[in-house]
Amino acid sequence: MSVAAPLSRPSVVVVGGGIAGLTAARDLLIAAPGTQVVVLDASDRVGGKVRREEIGGHLVDVGAEAMLAVRPEAVDLVGDLADHSDVVTPTTTSARVWSRGDLHPLPRGRMGVPFADSVVAGLLDADEEVRMRTEAPAPSPGDDVSVGDYVSARLGPAVVDRLVEPLLGGVYAGHARLLSLRATMPAVWAIARTQGSLLAPPAVDPQAGAARPPFIGLVGGVGRLSELLAADVEERGGVVETGTIVRGIERTPTGWSVLSGPTTQPRRLEADAVVVAVPPPVASRLLAPIAPAAGVALGEVEMASVAVVTLAVPSAQVGSWEGSGFLVPPVDGRGIKASTFSSAKWGWLAAEGGDTAYLRASVGRAGESATLQRDDADLVSLAVREIAEAVGVPPLTVLDSHVQRWGGGLPQYTVGHVDRIARVTRAVAEVPGLEVAGAAYQGIGIPAVIASGHAAAEATTTHLRAVAAHAGE
Template sequence: MRKRVAIIGGGVAGLAAAVRLRDLTPPSTELIVYEQSGALGGKLRTGRLGGVTAERGAESFLMSAPDGSESAALALVRRLDLEDELRHPAAIPAALAIGGDLARIPGGTLIGVPGNLAQVSSVAEPATDRDRDEGRPLLAAGEDVAVGELVRGRYGDQVVDRLVDPLLGGVYAGRADQLSLAVTIPQLARTARVEHTLQAAVQTAQAEAAARRAPGRPVFGALDGGMSRLVAAAAAASGARISLGLPVREVGRTRDGWRLVLGAAPAPQIDEVDAVVLAVPSRAAAKLLTGVAPEAAEAVGVLDYASVALVGMAFPAGTELPELSGFLVPPSEDTLVKAATFVTRKWSHLAGPGDRVLVRASLGRAGEAGRLQFDDAVLLERAHRELSELTGRPLPAPEETFLQRWGGGLPQYTPGHLDRVARVRGALPAGLAMAGASLDGVGIPACVASGERAAEDVHKVLEEAA
């Protein structure tokens, strides 16, 4: 009998689930992607700025997994025949904005956590007498702590405040003192359960990743034409029916499967399917799970999010910028701008018409939503002023701009998150799987892998019921 599977959520996790289901299930299987907004892609959104493509969400993805193997995003790019469209950033250093200066980010760290303290002396004064071997591993089996707790205790405050915080913040918009080590730096969490010092744990994690990484594989990849090409290619390859602008308001059980209530309450539409992949943010997921998996709903609903905004500016040709690919700003600097990318220097394929100079800046951190509650003109002016101050030169008025708000865009994974995820998945009934950043991490590779796992979970149930 022909099977029907609903994928609720049309971001990259949901689309990755749809592609994986297409590969696993018979050709007759009907896949339906329900996306309540008017467009697929979630946080992947490509626009235009200064005559070229400009990302309003994620600009690139990691080519390798934390263990050094090929990332799920790279594997999906290959699956979608987009490998020839891969582009990689120029080998130009980035910097940290500290005390009015731009200091190059030291190499040889693991998201800011050094394996050799001498390597970070240009930006921080690490404690040199705390990382002692106390005759046992840093962490017990299964233990999770905040990144900041571990690193402050071993290396001191400056390493966290000037290195780890801005590097983690560039990805999660959060603070090291609140973010889970097991989620944000999993390779370090693993080796910290074996090694007796932080230095040894970092060095072991780095060596393991290097041993598995393919020689010559770049660190980051992007697609010529923008990340929206990945979205379109995944949707096409899945062969799914795409339903836009029609929210799923309720998920319920039937005798043999699942009943979806769609659309406005006065005139609901009903759809019945054999399995469901739920790939939406945590609060939306908790609402949909309340009637069918209350324990899972409670566990997933506690996740908090950070709101951020992205600003793009196209400056006139000849605008001078520091000889960098961009910079990160530690929270201690108290700026709204937390990171900036000098787009046309970092990505050579994005050189714009008339040699315009493109800059993208990220605004806002966890707990700072109030600082973004101004109209676009105010935020653009503030970003322009801070960019001038941080680069140490007065920037001309931009010829073109955009401002993209991502309210509640980035999950904040506190210690113990993986245990909560295990509780969520353990409480889900057969035939209903969850995917996405609310469970398995931000970044395109993590979301792709999460979607593929959910697809495999529901496929197994469908096979058993056949």
């Protein structure tokens, strides 16, 4: 076995080159410029589920394509890395729901839970709407409860099936009757704990001024964020290495040893600290020997596989379409769960594409494997057929297409998730120089993932300072 010489102190190995790992690496290099930071990622490129591919002659997002802007992490990071003119907002965010054979405007509400003044006719039949507006008394949510069980008890099952499910399916690729209310809908959880009305809209502060746009993007695609992050890490002296599988992490008398590479040519990197920023199944395996309770808890986090089908079509065929796309309730039995009219949503893409417009459809929810077992050509045909059927147009002409499969790509925040992650946090805190980050901890959106990277870097920096102080005694 080849053993690399120990990195000069202070030193950190970041396992995982997604947004969380790259954010942690960048923060470490900013907080302590002399730190030697090595990022190891098993994929052919960094970024995790934030990626671009060339389709129809243009680079297009095939993973996340927008970032929540109502919290600051993504806004601040993009502001640091990208030119101000490259930060854009959607041209339209007017989404609809394809249900009962028609496209209906998405009602105002909280993650599909409508407000009292929301228009739900058509999505719900008359009896279902009466049941919704006859809000039942609040049952106790206990320590946690599924979204579906709680909302159904308050507003009726149709609200879950027709409104909540498509929203949760789009964000988490999960099922409302399995996902945690506490973890996935904190605003509704707070109402449940105070036994308030789910239908009551939030109070509006007249002094708050104009609200910031809910989403932002980047000219060229959100996939640029990972590229900009990796470049910034390297410019600050960090090392970003792809195609490297980490097979084990061990404690040593002086810190940590990270084992990577193939079994025929293993390599060890010595470090003062390690940040594990990989999906729960991999993190569970790596942490099991050094933080067993964390390994067990992460092993309980289920993962959902999804696919994103991107279509390049003639702009003339879609130029009159309304809105930014539509969601699909699983109760309607369709193959796709959502579609985004990407060129309508993002002005930069419409301008860059010219006579070519882009659409995308997402497929797959937790526990559903049949649809994803289809080959790429079948998934493209499915997307083309159902998008056209939803909008009510003839079959589309496909100029180019791409299918991106994200196997085990989304952690499921099932009932008990908050307590599960608290067990991970406690176990990791007992191991000096070890931190975790990623989509399993503070939320699966890009801002939450960035926040987890910030937190891991801050804790790691504190540890490195303690190590340096001890060495100087």
